Amino acid sequence: MSHDHRHDPAKDxxxxxxxxxxxxxxxxxxxxxxxLTAEQVRKRMExxxxxxxxxxxxxxxxxxxxxxxxxxxxxxxxxxxAESGLDLEADRLIAVENTxxxxxxxVCTLCSCYPxxxxxxxxxxxxxxxYRRRVVREPRAVLREFGTVIPDDxxxxxxxxxxxxRYVVVPMRPKGTEGWDEEQLASILTRxxxxxxxxxxx
Amino acid sequence: xxxxxxxxxxTPAPERRFNVGDCVRVRSAHPPGHRRTPAYIRGKKxxxxxxxxxxxxxxxxxxxxxxxPRRVLYRxxxxxxxxxxxxxxxxxxxxxxxxxxxxxxxA
Amino acid sequence: xxxxxxxxGGEAAGPIDTVDHGMKFWEKQANxxxxxxxxxxxxxxxxxRRAAEELGDRYYRLGYFERTTEAVRNLLLxxxxxxxxxxxxxxxxxxxxxxx
Numbered sequence: 001m002s003h004d005h006r007h008d009p010a011k012d013x014x015x016x017x018x019x020x021x022x023x024x025x026x027x028x029x030x031x032x033x034x035x036l037t038a039e040q041v042r043k044r045m046e047x048x049x050x051x052x053x054x055x056x057x058x059x060x061x062x063x064x065x066x067x068x069x070x071x072x073x074x075x076x077x078x079x080x081x082a083e084s085g086l087d088l089e090a091d092r093l094i095a096v097e098n099t100x101x102x103x104x105x106x107v108c109t110l111c112s113c114y115p116x117x118x119x120x121x122x123x124x125x126x127x128x129x130x131y132r133r134r135v136v137r138e139p140r141a142v143l144r145e146f147g148t149v150i151p152d153d154x155x156x157x158x159x160x161x162x163x164x165x166r167y168v169v170v171p172m173r174p175k176g177t178e179g180w181d182e183e184q185l186a187s188i189l190t191r192x193x194x195x196x197x198x199x200x201x202x
Numbered sequence: 203x204x205x206x207x208x209x210x211x212x213t214p215a216p217e218r219r220f221n222v223g224d225c226v227r228v229r230s231a232h233p234p235g236h237r238r239t240p241a242y243i244r245g246k247k248x249x250x251x252x253x254x255x256x257x258x259x260x261x262x263x264x265x266x267x268x269x270x271p272r273r274v275l276y277r278x279x280x281x282x283x284x285x286x287x288x289x290x291x292x293x294x295x296x297x298x299x300x301x302x303x304x305x306x307x308x309a
Numbered sequence: 310x311x312x313x314x315x316x317x318g319g320e321a322a323g324p325i326d327t328v329d330h331g332m333k334f335w336e337k338q339a340n341x342x343x344x345x346x347x348x349x350x351x352x353x354x355x356x357x358r359r360a361a362e363e364l365g366d367r368y369y370r371l372g373y374f375e376r377t378t379e380a381v382r383n384l385l386l387x388x389x390x391x392x393x394x395x396x397x398x399x400x401x402x403x404x405x406x407x408x409x
Contacts, residue, residue: 026396
């Protein structure tokens with residue numbers, strides 16, 4: 001029986017690295033042992049690629065447009081998403097709200113916990129050792145490296161996702177978005193604004 | 203409804219030791235093995251920000267045990283000026299994280 | 310005293326590479342593999358984290374997906390889902406496909 005993936009041309013440039021070969025070997029061995037199927041892995045890849053990354057902006061845009069939903073989102077993120085038909089799978093979600101006095105930023109110092117089922121894969125900088133080392137200790141300096149300056153009278157809350165909760169930032173809705181529909185609102189809610197290293201720009 | 207079936211961020215923890223607003227200190231222990239209490243927060247004083255509920259103990263799950271009985275998990279808020287010597291900021295900043303009850307003592 | 314190489318919050322460090330370099334195809338596949346294993350409850354996320362921490366000094370020498378792939382390998386060997394010789398045989402077989 002031949003499987004498609006064994007005849008796929010290499011999708012990355014150059015010869016495969018030792019770890020690429022290892023990863024492929026692990027998967028094929030597990031398929032042979034009946035632990036999983038290539039189709040299951042392919043489906044997960046699809047979810048991460050196509051489905052998860054677009055959810056966060058839609059949920060937050062909906063919260064901006066609908067104050068009652070915002071309240072429910074801030075009270076219990078996972079339940080609010082379930083209400084919108086979004087199964088966050090294992091993730092439990094806490095939405096933290098930016099206000100004129102408070103700015104929130106997310107990290108996982110111990111590994112790379114991130115609300116993947118809401119935002120997709122974390123960016124490389126989020127997983128980097130230097131972000132994990134520094135943002136809990138000097139958030140203002142780190143945010144400046146991202147080009148984000150938080151005013152002096154605004155307090156910063158850094159959330160270290162070290163256990164069972166996952167976090168998403170609810171940015172403040174900027175001026176100039178009055179009357180926008182949810183699709184327009186979602187368009188300014190970039191991934192970086194939902195992690196807290198950027199502010200939405202009109 | 204079992205906790206895992208409830209679509210919520212929280213599960214009930216009526217038998218918990220701490221409540222929102224309580225001052226707590228993170229234990230200064232340094233046991234080997236898998237822990238989810240970062241080294242930088244051990245020994246620091248903070249305040250219970252919310253009760254997340256009861257979850258299987260990750261320190262046990264990491265080694266193939268079922269993590270039962272569940273432990274109470276809290277969100278604890280710390281003033282950055284209490285965590286880092288010479289923390290400088292124009293305003294009062296905070297670092298917040300989840301800490302399991304067995305890592306906390308009253309402050 | 311810090312025995313866990315992952316426990317790095319608060320350490321001094323240099324500038325952050327703020328560009329998102331995305332993921333190579335093999336990394337997306339490695340991620341999907343890991344995710345299939347955890348959602349299928351073959352392994353727990355906590356076990357994977359522990360396996361990554363047990364890499365010790367290697368932790369700092371590996372890239373993110375290299376680390377997670379080695380952690381998956383070590384954990385699956387620990388659980389006896391396959392033997393080291395079966396894995397080595399499979400690796401050799403795959404290398405053979407690229408060499409031909």
